Amino acid sequence: MEPGEPSRQALTLARKFGEPHGLPVQAVQPFAPDALAAALARAVEELDAGAVFAAGTDRGNEVMARLAARLNLPLAANCIGAAPGDPATVTRLRWGGSLLEEARLHSPRPLVTVAPHTVPADDGPQPPTIEVGSPALGDLVVRVSDHIKPTNGGISLADAKVIVSGGRGVGSKEGFAIIEELAGLLGAAVGCSRAVTSAGWRPHSDQVGQTGTKVAPEVYIACGISGATQHMAGLKGAKRILAINSDPQAPLMLNADYTVTGDLKEIVPAISAEIRRARAGRTSS
Structure with a gap:
């Protein structure tokens, strides 16, 4: 989970699949997608999670892609809808948003990222937080080494009015x-x-x-x-x-x-x- 509306929107869809738990992206600093994916994979097994959702941001998609590789499961990225079932179904925009794709996700554990600003967020409670231990050195191969200051006066495009x-x-x-x-x-x-x-x-x-x-x-x-x-x-x-x-x-x-x-x-x-x-x-x- 990341702070902000996109994560709340992902939680809204996740609640359709059961009671969610949350793993904050900021749990590993600086950002290290392999370490987060490893922690998430452990939590998925320990909780026997039925599905995993994340905001379809750059970081959310990066961590979820690595999780999918670790679990050897398909990932449905940038969805605007999802429903539980056997199989689960997902909805995505196609052809630049001019078409809606309804797809079946044949997976014992659906992995889904939610396209930002496409799903109304509900006002449900914050989920319990998953604790993250110290990451293994092998999971720190890719990490953020520097931040480039935005040129737009510090106002985020994603949050701008x-x-x-x-x-x-x-x-x-x-x-x-x-x-x-x-x-x-x-x-x-x-x-x-x-x-x-x-x-x-x-x-x-x-x-x-x-x-x-x-x-x-x-x-x-x-x-x-x-x-x-x-x-x-x-x-x-x-x-x-x-x-x-x-x-x-x-x-x-x-x-x-x-x-x-x-x-x-x-x-x-x-x-x-x-x-x-x-x-x-x-x-x-």
Whole structure:
């Protein structure tokens, strides 16, 4: 288990399979997926667990993949639904979120990770914590040696209420200055498309989409993003989408709640200026 909403969502599905127990990811510091998988495998055998669930985050998927290898069992990753049975069934998004896959999981002990921000979390109690002993040296082969400070002002994309995201239309690495300015005024996180990370303008940690971070903000502001299928798959949880693009027929423009057609290099600074003007007016009145 990791702190945050994705783990609560995984617990919601896990409760369908019985009374859950929890193994905190932070039980082994620094993060060592092999050590956590070994501890989890021991707990599974001791508790005779009927199923194992985890949040479908980078860390959750990494630990569960290692657990599946240790137990020689199949892993169903990034599910949005699961139901007990013989066999158990799981539901996953396919084709960039345009299709739902219903699958049978032929396994004596289903191993499932839950796609973040796809399942409403219930308010059930915290499960009992599994104690983790000292990890074996052989399980510390892979571990975190360093942390790279986020470039989005410390606001996590996964938890952000507002995200201002830029795509290829921003034009350059330096062009993200206007995106960062607007995000700063709104207290928002900065995101980007895969094309931007591929160009080296932003780090992968800023990428929104199927191969980046799946987000669920109250407002997602997309600037110069066409809306490739894999990017749209990462926006399934967004409550409102505002798209700014010079192409009114861009896929994201057609799927947005609000659209502004025009040059983002003029529109985004104008929005920032209007926010400043409005705030100055409130201060002087």
